[in-house]
Amino acid sequence: MAETKRARTNGAAAQGTQVTFLEAIRQAMFEEMERDPAVVLIGEDVGVYGGAFKTSEGLLERFGWERVIDTPISESAIIGAACGMSYLGLRPICEMQFIDFIVCAFNQITNFVAKGHYLWNAPAPMVIRGPSGGGVHGGPFHSANPEMYFVHTPGLKVIYPSTPQDAKGLLKAAVRDNNPVLFFEHKFLYRRIKGEVPAGDYTVPIGKAVVRREGRHLTILSYAAMMHTSLEAADALEKEGIEAEVIDLRTLLPLDEETILQSVKKTNKCLVVHEDTRTGGIAGEIAAILFEKAFQDLDGPLVRVTSLDTPVPYAPTLEDYFLPNAKKIFSAAKELARY
Amino acid sequence: MKKELTRQQHLDLYYLMRLNRAVEDTMVKLFRQNKIVGGLYSSLGQEAISVGTAYALEKKDWMAPMIRNIGALLVKGVPPRDIFMQHMAKYDSPTKGKDGTSHFGDLENLHIVSPISMLGDLIPVMTGVALAGRYLGQKIVAMTWIGDGGSSTGVFHEGLNFAATQKAPFVLILENNLWAYSTPVRKQVPLENLADRAKAYGMDSYIVDGNDVVAVYTTAKEAVERARAGEGPILIEAKTFRRLGHAQHDPAEYVPKEMRAYWEARDPIALYEKFLTSEKLLDARGKKDIEEKLDTLLEKEREFAENSPLPPAELAETGVYCTGDDCHRIRAKWERPIAEVTPPKSSVEAVWTVPGFGAGQGSGGADAPMHFGDTRSEAEKSGSEGRLAGAGKPAAKVAAKATAKKTVKAAPASASRKARR
Numbered sequence: 001m002a003e004t005k006r007a008r009t010n011g012a013a014a015q016g017t018q019v020t021f022l023e024a025i026r027q028a029m030f031e032e033m034e035r036d037p038a039v040v041l042i043g044e045d046v047g048v049y050g051g052a053f054k055t056s057e058g059l060l061e062r063f064g065w066e067r068v069i070d071t072p073i074s075e076s077a078i079i080g081a082a083c084g085m086s087y088l089g090l091r092p093i094c095e096m097q098f099i100d101f102i103v104c105a106f107n108q109i110t111n112f113v114a115k116g117h118y119l120w121n122a123p124a125p126m127v128i129r130g131p132s133g134g135g136v137h138g139g140p141f142h143s144a145n146p147e148m149y150f151v152h153t154p155g156l157k158v159i160y161p162s163t164p165q166d167a168k169g170l171l172k173a174a175v176r177d178n179n180p181v182l183f184f185e186h187k188f189l190y191r192r193i194k195g196e197v198p199a200g201d202y203t204v205p206i207g208k209a210v211v212r213r214e215g216r217h218l219t220i221l222s223y224a225a226m227m228h229t230s231l232e233a234a235d236a237l238e239k240e241g242i243e244a245e246v247i248d249l250r251t252l253l254p255l256d257e258e259t260i261l262q263s264v265k266k267t268n269k270c271l272v273v274h275e276d277t278r279t280g281g282i283a284g285e286i287a288a289i290l291f292e293k294a295f296q297d298l299d300g301p302l303v304r305v306t307s308l309d310t311p312v313p314y315a316p317t318l319e320d321y322f323l324p325n326a327k328k329i330f331s332a333a334k335e336l337a338r339y
Numbered sequence: 340m341k342k343e344l345t346r347q348q349h350l351d352l353y354y355l356m357r358l359n360r361a362v363e364d365t366m367v368k369l370f371r372q373n374k375i376v377g378g379l380y381s382s383l384g385q386e387a388i389s390v391g392t393a394y395a396l397e398k399k400d401w402m403a404p405m406i407r408n409i410g411a412l413l414v415k416g417v418p419p420r421d422i423f424m425q426h427m428a429k430y431d432s433p434t435k436g437k438d439g440t441s442h443f444g445d446l447e448n449l450h451i452v453s454p455i456s457m458l459g460d461l462i463p464v465m466t467g468v469a470l471a472g473r474y475l476g477q478k479i480v481a482m483t484w485i486g487d488g489g490s491s492t493g494v495f496h497e498g499l500n501f502a503a504t505q506k507a508p509f510v511l512i513l514e515n516n517l518w519a520y521s522t523p524v525r526k527q528v529p530l531e532n533l534a535d536r537a538k539a540y541g542m543d544s545y546i547v548d549g550n551d552v553v554a555v556y557t558t559a560k561e562a563v564e565r566a567r568a569g570e571g572p573i574l575i576e577a578k579t580f581r582r583l584g585h586a587q588h589d590p591a592e593y594v595p596k597e598m599r600a601y602w603e604a605r606d607p608i609a610l611y612e613k614f615l616t617s618e619k620l621l622d623a624r625g626k627k628d629i630e631e632k633l634d635t636l637l638e639k640e641r642e643f644a645e646n647s648p649l650p651p652a653e654l655a656e657t658g659v660y661c662t663g664d665d666c667h668r669i670r671a672k673w674e675r676p677i678a679e680v681t682p683p684k685s686s687v688e689a690v691w692t693v694p695g696f697g698a699g700q701g702s703g704g705a706d707a708p709m710h711f712g713d714t715r716s717e718a719e720k721s722g723s724e725g726r727l728a729g730a731g732k733p734a735a736k737v738a739a740k741a742t743a744k745k746t747v748k749a750a751p752a753s754a755s756r757k758a759r760r
Contacts, residue, residue: 080461
């Protein structure tokens with residue numbers, strides 16, 4: 001048992017291997033903590049238990065009590081303490097057990113952490129990460145996509161990856177960034193998505209979108225779990241002769257306007273898919289950017305496929321209705337392509 | 340008041356309190372001349388607390404003052420011009436006009452963390468500072484202040500509770516000035532002594548007469564050294580009174596006249612002056628010298644501040660993010676061997692394993708490691724009994740070992756408690 005345990009905890013991949021989304025995140029933390037003793041992990045049940053989703057499994061065993069800190073159920077204390085730690089040169093990673101609980105520390109994040117550099121030259125290099133998103137019947141308090149509260153907060157960076165490779169590379173980049181970075185982990189992807197991660201140390205740049213699939217009839221912009229749903233819809237669209245270009249935003253703040261504009265100027269149509277609720281979602285911001293910077297290039301309306309403007313409901317029938325899915329994306333895209 | 344301090348310490352405390360008051364008096368004048376952009380908050384009558392507590396810190400220690408702790412900033416070495424310029428939103432101010440009042444800090448040299456207006460937030464932040472200091476082996480203490488009103492916030496609880504669970508080297512000064520804006524303390528907290536709140540966290544606390552600078556200093560000094568020695572966080576309730584309104588705009592007519600009169604007769608500077616004079620530590624000549632020194636200094640500082648321009652408008656757009664490395668010069672300063680916190684030395688072995696528990700991933704019952712806190716058991720320390728890895732070990736025995744050496748120290752009866760009568 002001891003041997004298998006060790007094999008699992010020694011994260012650094014010798015060569016490119018297939019890992020789950022969750023394992024990629026664990027590896028990123030493991031490797032960053034190996035690389036730099038200033039990196040510590042702080043959160044609820046991250047130590048003994050290895051995190052509610054086992055994202056930090058094995059970290060306590062390797063790095064000890066001083067670096068893997070189990071806290072009381074006090075999100076504001078977690079964020080506040082991490083911020084204080086960063087002032088002495090540490091690089092804390094905070095785990096929110098479910099990202100829904102991040103709002104318990106809303107003031108600490110938006111007023112203290114985010115404003116420090118602007119106001120008094122106090123950058124807070126820290127990462128706030130946690131499982132987010134629906135589709136797993138977690139109900140209204142364990143399924144949230146609260147990213148836009150923070151995208152509206154100058155001073156923060158907001159990352160929401162969709163693949164193991166990006167999750168690992170972006171989390172490492174987040175740890176090394178000199179600003180507070182929010183890192184959303186879609187829990188639907190944790191164990192459902194597997195992918196290859198490159199061998200050795202690598203980072204993925206924050207603030208860069210990526211084209212997941214090339215196409216010429218319309219652009220589909222998405223991120224996180226909906227990225228995979230959008231690709232599924234794109235496959236179906238292909239059978240109808242519609243070539244959708246699918247872009248993974250990866251970082252929501254700062255948003256990669258260049259990649260978005262480049263694609264839309266090519267396809268002239270844009271569909272935004274997000275699991276976040278409709279009003280105030282990133283689609284609205286993207287619409288504004290396109291109207292400002294690509295108005296002449298648009299051959300159709302900006303179309304949104306999003307969750308409903310309701311809390312995330314619990315029953316599978318309700319949640320399925322609430323969430324976007326490949327069929328909804330397919331229909332919306334088809335209509336837009338015809339426009 | 341006690342005489343154990345050196346003559347120099349007494350004179351330092353006196354000078355710093357006078358400086359605190361003179362700086363604020365100057366700002367009242369600036370305010371009346373419309374030269375202060377926003378509000379002006381006063382610590383009139385509370386100078387002994389800011390000065391006495393901050394004076395107990397060493398240079399390497401960290402602090403985060405609140406709005407009425409101008410005195411603490413001065414003790415730490417902030418020049419009065421910075422405080423004037425902050426209030427006047429000047430370009431040369433520490434925040435370059437991006438924020439006002441005492442909302443500024445200095446991570447690199449003075450180790451001051453800026454407050455924000457939301458009360459209580461500094462408590463977990465300074466707990467983090469304290470924990471990082473301990474982690475890096477720096478033997479520092481972190482201190483912050485809160486009012487009677489601020490002690491009602493949720494983050495006060497979260498922060499203190501976390502500090503206590505971690506035994507963080509952290510000292511919280513609870514300035515009970517009896518008023519939170521217009522709300523009297525009895526509507527804020529149904530307790531006679533706010534220090535009682537510390538009990539809920541298993542923390543030690545002191546109560547001190549906040550208008551007696553020597554009592555404040557000696558109490559704070561004791562608390563700081565105990566925190567530094569690893570005894571955990573300590574709360575000091577300093578009883579005092581907010582002599583002016585919440586800010587300049589507030590005439591504070593809700594304060595009973597008798598209450599005001601009582602406290603005005605207990606002015607901390609006047610009390611101290613009387614003591615120093617009776618102890619022959621200060622005479623009329625010495626007092627005059629200090630006053631002249633303050634006048635000259637503040638005249639110069641005020642002039643510098645007034646001559647500083649307002650920031651250029653475009654500055655508003657800069658500095659939201661730290662881009663590149665030159666905006667983040669803070670590097671972890673290790674004062675202990677890094678090897679202690681890196682594997683293999685940092686690695687923890689399970690005290691025991693429980694078959695079938697916590698395997699988590701549907702594997703159906705592999706052994707799960709169990710850990711018991713960050714204190715090493717006696718067995719681990721002696722190394723004789725090994726790591727108790729056997730799954731069959733009785734739970735009660737091991738658990739008892741892990742917690743046996745904890746003793747609870749009774750709250751010390753402070754000298755200043757007597758002073759309160």
